[in-house]
Amino acid sequence: MTKKNSTDAEIRRENPGEGAASSPAAEKLLGKDPRAEVPVTAGAQVPAAQGGQLTAPGEVKSPSFAMAADLTLLNTDLTAVIEHKELPDGKVSTSILVIPTDEPKGGMTLMELVEEINGIIQSFTKSASAVNTDDIKESLKSFKLINLEDIRLELRQVFLYYKKISEKESPNPNPNPNPNPNPNPNPNPNPNPNPNPNPSPTPTPAVTELEYAINFVIQNKVDPAEDLKIFKFKSLSAAIWNTSRPKILQRMSLGSIEDLLK
Numbered sequence: 001m002t003k004k005n006s007t008d009a010e011i012r013r014e015n016p017g018e019g020a021a022s023s024p025a026a027e028k029l030l031g032k033d034p035r036a037e038v039p040v041t042a043g044a045q046v047p048a049a050q051g052g053q054l055t056a057p058g059e060v061k062s063p064s065f066a067m068a069a070d071l072t073l074l075n076t077d078l079t080a081v082i083e084h085k086e087l088p089d090g091k092v093s094t095s096i097l098v099i100p101t102d103e104p105k106g107g108m109t110l111m112e113l114v115e116e117i118n119g120i121i122q123s124f125t126k127s128a129s130a131v132n133t134d135d136i137k138e139s140l141k142s143f144k145l146i147n148l149e150d151i152r153l154e155l156r157q158v159f160l161y162y163k164k165i166s167e168k169e170s171p172n173p174n175p176n177p178n179p180n181p182n183p184n185p186n187p188n189p190n191p192n193p194n195p196n197p198n199p200s201p202t203p204t205p206a207v208t209e210l211e212y213a214i215n216f217v218i219q220n221k222v223d224p225a226e227d228l229k230i231f232k233f234k235s236l237s238a239a240i241w242n243t244s245r246p247k248i249l250q251r252m253s254l255g256s257i258e259d260l261l262k
Contacts, residue, residue: 073098074116074214075108076155092168098160100213100251107219108155110136111148117212117240124162125208131240143236144223152219157252159213159243166206213241213252 067082083095108116111133118130133148145151215237222233241254249255 073120073160074113074155074158076158078158080160086168087165090168091165094164094166096160096162098158100157100159100248107152109149110151110153110218113153113155113214113216113240114148117214120160120212121210124164124210136240139238142225142228143233144225145218145220150220153216153238154219155214155216156237157213157215159211159241159248159252161209161211161243163209164206165208211243211245211248213239213243213248213254215239215241215252215254 065083065085069080069082071078071080078098079101080096080098082097083093085093087093114131114133114136121127121130136148137146140146140151216239218236218238220236222236224231224233239252239254241249241252243249249259253260
């Protein structure tokens with residue numbers, strides 16, 4: 001069989017050469033080294049990097065930029081994607097995403113976990129909303145786990161998404177407070193001056209969004225109440241979350257019994 005000739009441009013991606021620099025964060029979240037040779041014939045339509053749209057001949061697609069970072073959160077080594085970009089309306093968007101992984105994570109007490117989650121909520125959103133320890137204690141009563149400081153756990157999956165949209169900071173248009181000094185100023189040129197005839201508009205408060213989901217395995221000995229001893233418990237796991245994203249809930253097997261039965 002002979003190959004059919006084609007006038008379309010052949011677009012191919014070469015693997016980067018040996019020795020290309022990479023980091024665990026970049027490989028995990030942004031993929032392998034993105035450098036590649038992409039020969040294209042003149043006038044051909046080139047597939048865009050995202051969204052499957054085609055770039056018209058002569059048009060230059062706006063570049064995208066994201067960073068990946070290895071960081072420590074909840075006493076655990078994690079990887080996050082960080083984006084900072086200017087929006088069409090002139091505002092600035094900052095986003096941080098920690099995606100769930102299935103690798104065993106660091107250990108801590110349940111009280112340490114709750115305190116750090118509440119610290120994240122306060123730091124990112126300045127909100128009074130916090131994880132309620134009374135609800136957690138009530139759920140653990142059936143397993144005779146009372147004191148949160150004594151409950152050891154190991155994190156299994158962590159999801160965190162933070163987004164902040166704020167006004168773009170503008171440089172000071174008049175760094176010199178007195179650019180045209182008058183050597184003989186009139187001490188009172190106007191008996192009723194208006195100190196600020198054109199007051200600046202009040203800046204719009206930043207809009208913040210914070211979603212999280214954490215599931216973990218409790219390492220303490222499982223000692224169920226009498227009405228549960230018909231079952232032989234091998235381990236006990238739990239989760240704390242506020243996100244409602246279906247993909248994350250499904251990925252981490254989160255939800256009430258009613259939700260899981262749907």
